Amino acid sequence: MGEKARTVSASCVEMAEIVQPMDINIHGSIFGGHLMSLVDKAGGIAACRHSGTSVVTLSVDHLAFKNPAPVGTILSIKASVNRVFRTSMEAGVRVIGWKAGSDEETLICRAYITYVAVDEAKKPIPVRPIVPETSDQIRRWEEAGRRREARLALVSSLEERR
Ligand SMILES: CC(C)(COP(=O)(O)OP(=O)(O)OC[C@H]1O[C@@H](n2cnc3c(N)ncnc32)[C@H](O)[C@@H]1OP(=O)(O)O)[C@@H](O)C(=O)NCCC(=O)NCCS
Incomplete structure (x- = not known):
């Protein structure tokens, strides 16, 4: 794994899907578990591309x-790494849908997922730094820091209750 920083844009992912009967x-719309799988796949690919691990x-x-x-809804699933911590990184995923033949976009789903880079023994390893460039990327980088603090505080409060 190289340690040289990479830009957010270098590992952005965009996947296209169409909602099929299966x-x-x-209710006749996409099953949440299926959508979660697509979201995790897109986020995981972005994290993998960024870390190179x-x-x-x-x-x-x-x-x-x-x-x-x-x-019949066409889905665009966009994922990017918002911020790298040490061995972990947060990816943001956004799913937009539109009816075939229409230009009207609808926000279907969004999520923030934490991935950990691992070696062959499945042990956490450091991730190279990421460089946000645009104003949106810088805002997401800052928000990711606040979300990590909230996430870790919640985890420790849950562990205290055990
Ligand atoms: C992910 C895994 C390797 C982490 O192992 P671990 O021994 O807990 O590792 P650490 O305690 O060193 O934590 C690793 C990182 O996760 C962060 N972390 C730990 N718990 C966290 C939580 N609940 N939420 C967010 N981040 C968390 C730590 O802060 C650390 O981040 P940093 O290095 O960037 O500061 C291990 O928990 C694992 O193998 N989990 C199963 C993964 C899996 O099967 N996923 C589903 C299919 S891919």
């Missing part, structure tokens, strides 16, 4: 299904 729930999914925060995506 992907839906009893294997990664594992550690935790998922703020996953919100904002609107249903009926059969």
